[in-house]
Amino acid sequence: MTVKHSSKRKWMRRAALATGLLVTYPFILLGIEYSASKWSPKITTKTELQQVIDKRKEKLGIEEHIEGVLRPETIGMSGTSINSGMKKIYVGGDLATQIVVDHELYHNHKRDNEVSQIDTIKERLETIYLEEPCARIYSLLRIRL
Numbered sequence: 001m002t003v004k005h006s007s008k009r010k011w012m013r014r015a016a017l018a019t020g021l022l023v024t025y026p027f028i029l030l031g032i033e034y035s036a037s038k039w040s041p042k043i044t045t046k047t048e049l050q051q052v053i054d055k056r057k058e059k060l061g062i063e064e065h066i067e068g069v070l071r072p073e074t075i076g077m078s079g080t081s082i083n084s085g086m087k088k089i090y091v092g093g094d095l096a097t098q099i100v101v102d103h104e105l106y107h108n109h110k111r112d113n114e115v116s117q118i119d120t121i122k123e124r125l126e127t128i129y130l131e132e133p134c135a136r137i138y139s140l141l142r143i144r145l
């Protein structure tokens with residue numbers, strides 16, 4: 001009886017640990033990527049940013065022009081300009097690093113030309129649990145998922 005009870009408790013602990021990891025893995029990856037960004041080569045000029053984008057987009061097979069925008073505030077994002085239709089990557093502050101450019105290039109590679117809006121809970125969960133972790137794994141390990 002005691003053995004059975006103990007194994008049930010062990011199973012419950014493992015299930016709780018697995019559930020905890022499943023819920024928190026995007027945030028664990030975020031922390032690892034943010035830490036790695038501290039050691040990633042910094043980008044200090046717009047020219048340097050454009051060179052990094054042009055060189056690294058080739059690894060993902062991206063042929064179209066992506067304009068780099070260096071901002072004074074801490075930022076790392078990408079998107080397509082509604083006015084010009086041009087793809088842009090914005091980095092700045094602590095996030096003006098090569099690893100963040102790789103992260104944003106991966107988003108560009110995956111999203112193609114689709115204009116994404118995150119409206120529903122399903123879309124939010126997909127972003128948190130699929131899109132962002134995939135971009136982080138690429139920026140950290142160069143593995144395309």
Ligand SMILES: [Zn+2]
Binds near residue numbers: 103107131132135
């Ligand atoms: Zn992202």
